[in-house]
Amino acid sequence: MFNPSQDDVRRFFCETFRKLHAKEILTPLESIAADWIQQHPEYDHALRDVEAAVQTNYSVDQGQTNPFLHLSMHLSISEQISVDQPRSIQSAARQLAQRYNSEHEAHHQIMECLGEMIWNSQRSGLPPDGQAYIDAVQKRCR
Template identity: 75%
Template sequence: MFTPSQHDVRRFFCETFRKQQANEILTPLEAIARDWIVQHPEYADALKDVEAALAADYSVESGQSNPFLHLSMHLSIAEQISIDQPPGIRAAYQMLAQRIGEHDAHHQVMECLGEMIWASQRSGLPPDGAAYIECIRKRC
């Protein structure tokens, strides 16, 4: 299993942003990341300087949202939808996207993903994919 460090993730998004700005060829994963970067122009400042990105503090106490976490969640959700894992996420997402649009649907799924991860960490149990899908369906 691929387990990138926080710095690896930040470098990936910064390099993708740099390549996108320079109109360079992107890997398939970078192309997906680019699509989400483009939809979040408010993150441009955080992505343009890799050294600043590596040093940035996005703790709860700092009061800033973490653009790298946000973009990573978009990537995770896109991958989940593409392989329909957990089973049913593709259909639930598509129903939600038809109602509110793809980007807003991703943000709603993101809320459910966060809830599932939080519940798993709190209980010490594995993530509950069925509860995750049900959370998405309730938003349809």
């Protein structure tokens, strides 16, 4: 199982950004990441400088969005949808995309549920509850 460090994740997105703008060949995973990078031009400044990216502390207390966390969640949700894990995430994502007329907004709706599941798991010390996650996503489809 691949378990990248925070620095690895930040370097991956910065390198993908660099390769995208240099018009270099991307790996399949980089291609998916590049699609989300292009949909978030507000993160370009954070992706330009690898060393600054590694050193920056994105504090929720200061109201900062962590672009690497956000892009990672897009990547994770894309993978979940592609393999339909948890079961029914694919159809729920399709329904949300139709409801909001946007795949991107569907991802953001799912992201809220994913973040809540992770937060609950960390707070309780229990494993992530995949059923609660998919239930929360499906509620947003109604």
